[in-house]
Amino acid sequence: MAKNNSLHPNSNGETEDSPNMLVYRKMEDVIARMQDEKNGIPIRTVKSFLSKIPSVFSVEALHLGTLMAAHGYFFPISDHVLTLKDDGTFYRFQTPYFWPSNCWEPENTDYAVYLCKRTMQNKARLELADYEAESLARLQRAFARKWEFIFMQAEAQAKVDKKRDKIERKILDSQERAFWDVHRPVPGCVNTTEVDIKKSSRMKKPHKTRKSVYGLQNDIRSNSPTHTPAPEAKQPTEEELREQIKFWQAQLDRHRLKMSKVAESLLSYTEQYSDYDPFLCTPDPSNPWISDDTTFWEMEASKEPGQTRVRRWGFVINEVLKDPVGREQFLKFLESEFSSENLRFWLAVQELKKRPIREVPTRVQEIWEEFLAAGAPSAINVDSKSYDKTTQNVKDPGRYAFEDAQEHIYKLMKSDSYSRFIRSSAYQELLQAKKKGKSLIPKRLPAVVQSC
């Protein structure tokens, strides 16, 4: 599937568009469909305003609509707050000039011109709201030296507006106001132009973000922090290409499991563990967050494992190794058979990997002496290849000195000791233990209705 160039990063990871552009394009698609003459939303002229009448909205539509309104694609004609409500309010579409996809980052000078212009127009209809009056006062102080110029711009704008047709003026005024509602929102409203700081440091498009809404010249605008120009697209060097080829060759050579097997494994995993998923099944005895009863946590912390917990040990060896009580029981069983050296080795190597680096060499030596050296007290049986590799590793000891040996021992335990443990009477007894007559079968939550 061919990908649109602007969406795919070049070799430097630079993209043409900001991540938000994807969102804006989707919204504009919906707007286009809404505005379609044949199938879109009916538009009526009401009292000399061009408005649309909303039909009954579903919860989903309200949510989506509010989102689009918050971004400024349409707006209520008589409210600063940009939401969509199912109460018969009238809305108007925003003109494409003001769409967020044009990457507006209007300066305060533009806002000052706008507010100043509002004070020059017909006061009754366009009186400033309290927060706007405060903003204007602040801007007058901030731009005290440039104020004459700003005033002149505002006057010029107001003159142009007066020449317009009355209806056109009302529409444009409302669209302009909606634009500023997005970029200078009413206090308490969410500012949808806020960008995640992780993304904002990557948005480097000076020619898009620096244009003025009212075409003001550069000389009166304060300098924004400079955006560094995007670095030149780098072609990979010969060495990098060779590395890439090596990587891709290794990728090609890797074994891939059939999708059917993978799908089966995912399905069986989720089915097996669904009984233990508190979002799908009520935990036994209860979910402490819902019942305010912390028995579940107390049981988890105690040395006496409940049946459901013991049952999990039977799924796969990792479940026993993960659970401290499981490990203890497994070790106890093996000790009773005088075959605990494998597990003890495995546990020692796990613990080694968490040690601070300065303790590692000593510990490696200790483990070697205990389990692998000639005449070791807890000698383990490792294949010769792993043994030779480990002998080498121990000479320059690091955290992963025993990786090969550990993997070999893990496989042994999995196929041998673990299956014996699960079949042992010790394990079976733990599994059968009945606590206060509670059943082994977990309860499915009533909300989870099996639908097809």
Add this chain to the structure above:
Amino acid sequence: MGEMEQLRKEAESLKDEITAARKAVQDLTLQDHVAGTAVVGRVQLKTRKTLRGHLSKIYAVHWGDSKLCVSASQDGKLIVWDSYTTNKVHAIPLKSSWVMTCAYAPSGNMVACGGLDNMCSIYNLKGKDGNVKVMRELAAHTGYLSCCRFLNDNEIITSSGDCTCVLWDIETGSQKTVFAGHLGDCMSLGVAPDFNTFISGACDFTAKLWDIRDGQCRQTFGGHESDINAIGFFPNGNAVITGSDDASCKLYDLRSDQELITYQDSGIMCGVTSLAPSFSGRLILAGYDDFNCNIWDSLKAERVGVLSGHDNRVSCIGVTPDGMACCTGSWDSFLKIWN
């Protein structure tokens, strides 16, 4: 034909062969296999607790155990909460308020955070005098710190806007391994359940699987059309879930080396900011820019629930290790616990 030209051709043809090899194992899609399975019924989670205390946008939250979690906010604070009682166990003032990530050590002894200061700061929660102090400042990244996760009390992995991930030795404060290969800012990372590998999602639209021991990139997954903001392992450790600005989440399987399924809906237009699987992996909870969190049936790829209650973007989400509850953090400065 020049040497470079030849190499480029070789690289391209290898990529084509890999695409073909991936296709060759597609004997059945996940959808086909689960066609007979019922969709999980409607999942309705309720807010059980609201954690109030931050004064500004919350950028990150991470669970330490079934009750304790740590959150980071632009108000310049790290708060450790006992979410069950809603008490603040620690309120740690940060040197830099531009924090983007936080993490709780599995031992419960430490927390870490970082952001625009390009550093990962480690705080000792169990100091002798009871005060929480900076234990280490891990500095070497040349870009912002987007995510960090402890392996144990001695090792931590970080991802950065400088396009690399790093494994640090906390005691010495040095970089043990640098994982380089992404072509865009690394936004998020997740550690495998067995702690041998980790995954990273980046602004080059790909996710990479790294071997912690030898520093190599083992696998790369593409398919997203925009930045990958969130990434996590499926609980079985064999699959990876990603969330992107292209408004979709994807499930990639490590053993078949490809994408299994995409979670998207034409009614969802906003980017995914965060995600977390439920305990069994059957549900995927994902936070979006449109202030909601959607719950997906991971096998059937259908939306089975919504968490709505935040008044601004959901920036982070996490499920407790025992799966009992999930926590959402938002730009509205609140954390909510749901189940």
